[in-house]
Amino acid sequence: QFEQSTLLNTLPKQFFAALTKKAAQYVNAGHDVINLGQGNPDQPTPQHIVDSLKDASDRTDFHRYPPFQGQPFLKEAAAQFYKREYNVDLDPETEIAILFGGKAGLVELPMCLLNEGDYMLVPDPGYPDYWSGAALAGARMDYMPLTAENRFLPDYEAIDAERLDRAKLMLLNYPNNPTGAQADAAFFDGTVELAKKHNICVVHDFAYGGVGFDGQKPPSFLQAEGAKETGVEVYTLSKTYNMAGWRVGFAAGNKSVISAINLLQDHMYVSLFSAIQQAAADALTGPQDCVRELSAMYERRRNIFIDACRKIGWNVTAPAGSFFAWLPVPKPYTSAQFADILLEQAHVVAAPGIGFGAYGEGYVRVGLLTDEKRLAEAVERIGKLGLFID
Numbered sequence: 001q002f003e004q005s006t007l008l009n010t011l012p013k014q015f016f017a018a019l020t021k022k023a024a025q026y027v028n029a030g031h032d033v034i035n036l037g038q039g040n041p042d043q044p045t046p047q048h049i050v051d052s053l054k055d056a057s058d059r060t061d062f063h064r065y066p067p068f069q070g071q072p073f074l075k076e077a078a079a080q081f082y083k084r085e086y087n088v089d090l091d092p093e094t095e096i097a098i099l100f101g102g103k104a105g106l107v108e109l110p111m112c113l114l115n116e117g118d119y120m121l122v123p124d125p126g127y128p129d130y131w132s133g134a135a136l137a138g139a140r141m142d143y144m145p146l147t148a149e150n151r152f153l154p155d156y157e158a159i160d161a162e163r164l165d166r167a168k169l170m171l172l173n174y175p176n177n178p179t180g181a182q183a184d185a186a187f188f189d190g191t192v193e194l195a196k197k198h199n200i201c202v203v204h205d206f207a208y209g210g211v212g213f214d215g216q217k218p219p220s221f222l223q224a225e226g227a228k229e230t231g232v233e234v235y236t237l238s239k240t241y242n243m244a245g246w247r248v249g250f251a252a253g254n255k256s257v258i259s260a261i262n263l264l265q266d267h268m269y270v271s272l273f274s275a276i277q278q279a280a281a282d283a284l285t286g287p288q289d290c291v292r293e294l295s296a297m298y299e300r301r302r303n304i305f306i307d308a309c310r311k312i313g314w315n316v317t318a319p320a321g322s323f324f325a326w327l328p329v330p331k332p333y334t335s336a337q338f339a340d341i342l343l344e345q346a347h348v349v350a351a352p353g354i355g356f357g358a359y360g361e362g363y364v365r366v367g368l369l370t371d372e373k374r375l376a377e378a379v380e381r382i383g384k385l386g387l388f389i390d
């Protein structure tokens with residue numbers, strides 16, 4: 001009976017809620033629905049990480065409050081991880097902040113850095129939680145279109161100096177959700193240059209840093225010279241180590257940004273359960289075969305899916321990383337109409353592109369989050385619809 005605050009009412013509406021509900025109705029009616037609409041990894045966490053949590057949860061000192069700002073051993077492990085994987089030096093104490101998953105950090109950062117009415121550059125299409133962060137900060141979003149013509153990278157030339165000067169924050173995400181695009185080192189170099197010139201803080205969401213294909217390891221933003229002066233990278237263990245349910249990640253980079261996140265978190269959470277921090281540290285510093293195997297598994301799924309699409313006459317661009325394929329929608333349908341057709345006639349769930357922003361219109365996002373056989377079957381069912389893309 002109590003009213004929500006005006007602040008909560010500014011949060012964007014969950015665009016996919018209606019489709020999820022409709023999909024559940026089809027499942028309840030006994031249809032064999034292949035759900036490729038969500039981004040929830042389908043594999044379990046590697047056993048050595050689960051075992052680490054089991055052992056760590058017996059430690060009674062871990063049953064007490066964790067230290068404010070997280071366990072030093074996890075920050076140390078994150079620094080070692082960046083050195084080993086990307087040859088980036090980070091000071092664990094001042095350049096790393098532990099997060100409750102990437103999502104918390106991405107929503108907190110605008111609150112930490114922006115005042116009401118400030119501008120934030122966000123990719124369109126993009127991960128909808130960027131909008132939530134802006135809403136809670138009272139910030140205004142300025143969209144950077146990601147188009148196929150520009151390989152789903154923002155075209156900095158198309159943003160005029162006035163818009164760049166007024167922007168305080170810029171969000172980027174590669175490998176990209178939802179388009180599956182990858183950025184290269186030169187793009188990040190250009191980003192640092194631009195950010196320095198216009199005094200913009202860059203937040204690079206590296207959620208799919210562990211999922212790159214065709215032998216191309218996704219580069220870290222922090223590898224670009226001067227990146228630490230211009231922003232932070234948000235890393236999550238959710239995807240790289242299949243730990244989505246554990247809610248653990250970290251932000252790395254610029255000291256002033258890290259100290260702002262720590263300040264906010266001191267007032268909200270203290271920190272995560274120490275046993276989870278221990279298991280996360282062991283994931284980052286332990287055997288890495290699981291990461292390579294996982295990436296290879298997504299690559300196999302991608303290949304099966306894209307080959308099957310081509311066989312039904314859909315000439316789809318193969319994603320270079322992440323675990324999403326970005327399929328153009330056949331004419332004359334909108335992405336929401338096509339998602340409805342897929343559900344109603346093929347019993348396949350895909351996320352309509354419009355849910356990721358105006359430039360997402362004309363596409364649906366398919367998550368490669370089921371086994372190869374089911375993915376091939378999904379495409380076969382789509383083929384039977386007799387619809388074609390240009």
Ligand code: PLP
Binds near residue numbers: 103127
């Ligand atoms: N960023 C992107 C682009 C994502 O797709 C996700 C999860 O789906 C996240 C961040 C957040 O991941 P988590 O909160 O599990 O770390």
